[in-house]
Amino acid sequence: MQLLKNYIQEHGTVLTDGVLKVDAFLNHAVDPKLMTEIGREFARRFSQEPITKIITLESSGIAPALMTSIELGCDFVFARKRKSLTMTDRLYSSQVYSFTKQQYSEISISKDFITASDHVLIIDDFLANGQAALGLIDIVHQAGASVAGIGIVIEKSFQSGRNKLIEKGYRVESLARIASLEKQKVAFVQEKTI
């Protein structure tokens, strides 16, 4: 998605060879025009799937997932990273190792908001080693629901997440695929435009 690549080049900062900072439009400030286009693009790519629900992980997945759910006209729920006082015992939970925080956390979705009849699109802001996506897939399976695919805003293709998910048979659609962050430069994977 060319617009997203332009935003990454103009507003992204390479922190290390493995970490990209995009606080200016995705992880802190959120650009509504870009999020609208991201929602349209995910909806276009998954339009053939009978999706009933989109799930993501708080907090940075919420904006792109919400925009996609508006475009697809389906339900939307985000997994919580911290249990709130109002979330009692009816939960599906999974342990996820956080790439950025370098620690495990438990993610949860209430049993009220995902059921066996759901066909679920998983959306997240970044794909690194695939831990967040695998945790969300685990929750979908605990509910007896099916996975339509995984939509990623920014994939770091030099890390292992994409291959892990594809080897397990999941469809992965990433709107920007980064081949390298070396020498403080963002290099994209060369792809045919679709």
Ligand code: 5GP
């Ligand atoms: P994974 O679970 O695939 O290893 O990592 C994905 C999660 O880690 C995303 O939900 C995202 O929050 C965070 N993450 C991974 N790599 C980056 C990065 O380079 N920059 C930012 N801002 N977040 C990242």
